[in-house]
Amino acid sequence: MNLLSYLDVVLALLIVGVASTTIAARDLFAAVVGYVAYGLLLAFVWIRLYAPDVALTEAAVGSGVTGVLLITAGKRLGALKNAAPEVQPAFTFKLLTGMLAALVAGALAAAILLLPDPPPSLAPEAAAAADGAGAGLGNPITAVLMSYRSFDTMLEKMVLILAVVGVWSVGADKAWGSAPAELRQPKATAPMIFLAQMLAPVGVLIGIHIFWTGANAPGGAFQGGALLAAMWMVIMMAQLVKMPRVDAQWLRVVLVSGPAVFLIIGLAGEFTAGSFFAYPPSLAKPIILFIEAFMVLSIAAALPMLVAGPPSERSDP
């Protein structure tokens, strides 16, 4: 065993440890902090598995955006707990919950342990496709995402929009159409404003760079979009921009633009390249980058809207 494999073992043990403390934590905030640390460690694992694309996504979405989402959700749950009297769930209910969780974990473990040898894999097929229709892209990951399994990628973006619709729909009827509550209620402090003013321009530039370089190197629409989303959240926390109203036309257009452009070009593929979601080979790279540009916009709008939560009456003028 060389030094790197020792490091891998330490990393694996650390992850199991952090995961256990996250599950065992009684305090909501401690559990969220544990989850964020877990996500960052997982990003290291992806790096060690030579999957920098996944590592970028894990760090940006799995740890960063989800962390903010969980902290905000935890805060709101805490506010609810103060308002309502505490009701302890019955013992049988706890027992049933535990059994259900054990059943799901057991089924997942069985699925992994009972895999045939060698496990079924679409990897060779996907690798062949990455050289085919998506050719012209130096990054095989982007080629697979945008060409081999383009329909799935489009559906993933649709799920994001459905999630935003779901979050918006839990708002009160009276509040419909107004903006979500500001992320920091009283007033943004000077260091927050300073951070937003200094970080946001650089972050936006890096986000666009990660999207653009995704054609040839690790990176891509989701990673770049997540960074842009983070920058929007930072300037919203500093209250340099107002929360948009959920009935704002531009917001809705931006949200659906990614999957819409993807779907239209996919349908056009029927006529230009002979099949649904196929691209004419000579134009594959510009078309893929064109679709991805709109997906970046969609992601950059959808993730902060998930964090912002449902429309709130308080922010009505």
Added chain:
Amino acid sequence: MTLLDLFSIAAIGVGTFFFFAGTVGLLRFPDSLTRLHALTKADNLGLGLVALGLLPRADSALSALKLIVIWALVLLSGSSTAQLIGRALRRGRK
């Protein structure tokens, strides 16, 4: 072993020491403000020295520049977050 290698080893070694010292401080110091102080040493000096030590080993001027930008970004976010946490602590104490 060239002079540059020695420089890299020295800088990364001292940087690692600052990370270690920062971690010990984070675990052992009595209250949040002193722990914050320990943490920022690891960010500023530790990462700065590691980045400095890696500079001669960068493939190109561009990747060297990226290392410096990473350090600068961590400095910016680290010091701003320290300010935010410190402010929240002071408000909590009143």
